[in-house]
């Protein structure tokens with residue numbers, strides 16, 4: 001999604017802004033720009049493409065200023081070109097604005113402004129904002145901003161500067177995240193923590209409807225009507241794990257390789273013997289959870305796949321009926337939810353607009369919400385009744401890997417914790433599951449040690465145009481996740497199916513050019529999976545099997561076999577996804593794709 005930064009202080013604003021934008025590159029973008037006030041004049045520098053192009057342009061056309069705002073744009077309205085890049089400004093170039101979100105009523109506003117004589121240079125929704133500022137400005141910038149936001153519908157995080165007020169930045173937050181960093185004789189704004197982390201550890205998390213007036217020595221907050229409000233200063237706790245590739249070629253590979261440590265970290269923080277410890281369950285105390293009779297999980301993308309696995313965990317260990325919804329569907333289906341329903345929202349970023357909307361829908365029906373999140377200070381984290389921090393550290397690669405594994409481990413521990421409250425689990429069985437969980441990091445390490453073999457297989461099939469992933473039972477979500485990983489970073493069309501469903505139509509896709517990745521580790525459904533593999537083989541499909549060490553039978557039906565250590569059936573998704581992550585990674589690298597920032601994608605989709 002778009003990235004916003006801002007600076008006011010004594011340093012060179014352009015340098016601070018560019019470093020901040022670089023730290024937000026992981027969010028995905030297609031153009032970038034900054035606006036500064038130099039000698040009382042508004043100066044704009046923006047370019048299509050990556051930040052290095054803007055950097056080169058600034059070397060040619062430098063600016064000298066101590067106040068500015070910057071933006072990386074992920075196009076929603078209008079092509080990803082120079083004109084549509086932010087910042088946007090009014091016809092007299094007195095106001096500059098950067099925006100993350102969507103102004104849903106921009107067309108009406110644009111029509112009104114054109115009738116009043118304002119002319120537009122871009123196709124963006126954002127451009128209505130500087131023209132509205134010019135329309136309502138009567139000498140007081142804050143008052144003008146309040147009048148403008150009263151006209152806006154949709155979601156917006158805004159950074160605003162004006163030539164009339166070279167000593168302040170105004171920020172607004174409604175629906176898209178914005179954080180203010182507090183420094184010594186300097187202050188900052190950013191869409192996300194990584195852009196601030198090397199500058200300050202003191203921050204303010206803006207809430208929806210907040211307006212902030214930021215000078216170099218002061219930060220004031222107003223509500224959307226202009227009344228003074230207070231926001232608490234917070235200290236950034238996250239470990240600076242996500243910044244820097246630690247010698248790997250890409251963040252994604254680094255994050256894949258981090259997964260054993262991530263699981264060990266969760267175990268060290270959440271398991272004391274066989275006791276499971278959660279710290280932010282707040283209102284979701286044991287008495288409340290003991291009364292829950294139904295669970296709805298809602299999430300998007302990879303997090304939705306984690307939810308599909310989570311359903312197996314909760315129904316197996318707590319014997320509670322669990323439904324799994326895609327967030328963008330859940331929020332509009334007027335779900336039947338009663339008082340004893342628990343909503344679980346899964347979101348790595350904690351800013352996904354659809355998932356946030358789902359939470360608000362549930363809360364409007366007085367349903368308690370547990371969020372499983374990688375950022376407890378995120379909007380989703382702060383609007384939930386309880387949070388389960390997956391503790392994966394900042395995930396920079398757009399394609400989610402370590403967060404997925406951390407979500408699965410967190411869901412597993414929650415399901416066992418929940419099952420204990422429901423008295424549906426015997427302690428011996430729990431002990432076996434938790435013991436096996438502690439063995440998974442080493443088992444994952446043994447799979448990662450095979451990465452060169454997996455790389456060879458990946459490169460062999462990197463020219464495929466279509467790839468199918470098949471899985472059954474606990475691993476049909478794994479098949480979905482493997483397909484998403486491949487398509488989102490290699491741009492190959494890939495689809496995951498429940499293997500039993502494949503013969504009901506999709507098998508028509510098979511011919512000698514289609515690799516089919518079959519998750520056929522030794523679980524109860526293994527014989528059924530072998531039948532599905534044979535059905536594909538009979539139609540000349542290329543079979544890449546994910547199998548259990550020691551299984552020699554599967555070789556008879558496979559073109560390639562990737563062997564994994566044995567584990568308990570229901571925990572196998574935690575192992576089976578690892579080779580699929582590596583297959584996707586190496587195929588994308590072989591195809592020369594931008595692995596960490598794939599085209600068209602954003603790390604956090606904060607618009608509908």
Ligand code: AGP
Nearest residue numbers: 301302303347348349352399400
């Ligand atoms: C995962 O690889 C994708 N980048 C994407 O599907 C992601 O999982 C989805 O947008 C949900 O994001 P969230 O977990 O931050 O809510």
